Amino acid sequence: MADGSNVTTVTVKVNRFTPRAERERDRARGGSPFARRKSPFGGSSDAPARRRPRGRQWVQEYTVPARPEDTVLDCLLTIKRTIDPTLAFRYSCGHGMCGSDAVAINGTPNLLCTATLKDWAKRPNPLAEADDDGFRHTGDADATDSPTDDTSLGVIELAPLPGFPVQRDLIADIDPMLDQIRKLKPYLQAQGTLATTTEGKVDVFEYLQHPEELAKYEQLSNCIACGVCEGSCPVFAGGDAFIGPAALIWASRFVNDSRDTQAMARMDAIDTADGVAACQSVRACTRQCPRGIDVGEEMWQIVAKVRER
Ligand code: SF4
Ligand code: FES
Incomplete structure (x- = not known):
């Protein structure tokens, strides 16, 4: 992780999710924990593959010191330790062996612990400025128009692994x-x-x-x-x-x-x-x-x- 030499910053945008509390869910079902809705197709509407968790969703932005060779996991650990202990993500081995930390990085499924900032941080797109006619250019599809300063490595967008129900923040079931x-x-x-x-x-x-x-x-x-x-x-x-x-x-x-x-x-x-x-x-x-x-x-x-x- 960043040790003071050659340090810049990176902005991490995290799709966050907090599930609704059990008691609130029961209240929404009519006050009774036994009043579970039946699926018209048979089976239970609580079957894991069909379950769509309800709760609060929002995008949270963090800017942390970082070096190009740091991994996305390094950044999340810095955020968790120094800025926001409530941020939830899963990891174990830290070097691509356990498979527990798959998420969507800039929309592409990948492992947090092997994805480096130099490969994944998106620099601002200078062409994405409005021209005199008021139109925006979109020259480089990989670049972003999010605001970053000159010392920033860019922006990384994180979301839970697609195709699976989300449990909390970046943790998918x-x-x-x-x-x-x-x-x-x-x-x-x-x-x-x-x-x-x-x-x-x-x-x-x-x-x-x-x-x-x-x-x-x-x-x-x-x-x-x-x-x-x-x-x-x-x-x-x-x-x-x-x-x-x-x-x-x-x-x-x-x-x-x-x-x-x-x-x-x-x-x-x-x-x-x-x-x-x-x-x-x-x-x-x-x-x-x-x-x-x-x-x-x-x-x-x-x-x-x-x-x-
Ligand atoms: S991407 Fe698919 S095939 Fe490759 S290690 Fe992960 S689960 Fe296995
Ligand atoms: S933490 Fe084990 S594969 Fe990434």
């Missing part, structure tokens, strides 16, 4: 994605080989594999379930219609694992209307995967595999 991944049994189902020691004693179960077989799924096993691909996918953003690219990546990871004995059952499980059939090959999921997985290409591969089986 990613349970719908984790539930979909869980449904597809994201663990190895294999027949192990009993290995014995030189004395003939039982040692361990071995799950043997050649390096070429490992190469078929190794990259896929790097998925950290951050939800960035889901937040980028316009079909997943529609709610229940699609199990989402992250769940399909996890299915594909085990379908491509030569040790797994359930490849057919796994492909049956995703050969559904809300499974591979719902993928529209938009490939928006590919662009920002923080683990370098070519999600769009992998989607295409697993769809082809399911159809050919």
Whole structure:
């Protein structure tokens, strides 16, 4: 974080959200906590994918000292420690390994801890001044017309991860994605080989594999379930219609694992209307995967595999 050398500032605009308190929600339902509205389509109107949290929304602007190589997470921690302890965001490892801090940065899903200010802060657009005729030029689509001074790195806009219900400020409820991944049994189902020691004693179960077989799924096993691909996918953003690219990546990871004995059952499980059939090959999921997985290409591969089986 900024240590005094080479320090400028950055302005962070955060889409904030405070949910309505439980008691207020019950009052809005008619005073009774049992008076839950029924969905005309069956199921509960409180189903996570359909739930639209109610509460207060506003945009809050903070300006903090920062250096170009600082991450967006560094800035949020500075804000939380020195300006506004009520700002809510989630993170854990701080270096792109846990996937807990996915948000929309300038409208694009990404991780707070790996996005740097030099890559994401938008400088003011000098062409966005009104000319003599009163018209505004919009020369550079990536620039912003927000006011910043000469020492500022620019402006960063933050919002919760799209496609998921927001819980508070930058914290989205990613349970719908984790539930979909869980449904597809994201663990190895294999027949192990009993290995014995030189004395003939039982040692361990071995799950043997050649390096070429490992190469078929190794990259896929790097998925950290951050939800960035889901937040980028316009079909997943529609709610229940699609199990989402992250769940399909996890299915594909085990379908491509030569040790797994359930490849057919796994492909049956995703050969559904809300499974591979719902993928529209938009490939928006590919662009920002923080683990370098070519999600769009992998989607295409697993769809082809399911159809050919
Ligand atoms: S495939 Fe990439 S973007 Fe999608 S959940 Fe996994 S790590 Fe995140
Ligand atoms: S905090 Fe763990 S991936 Fe960013």
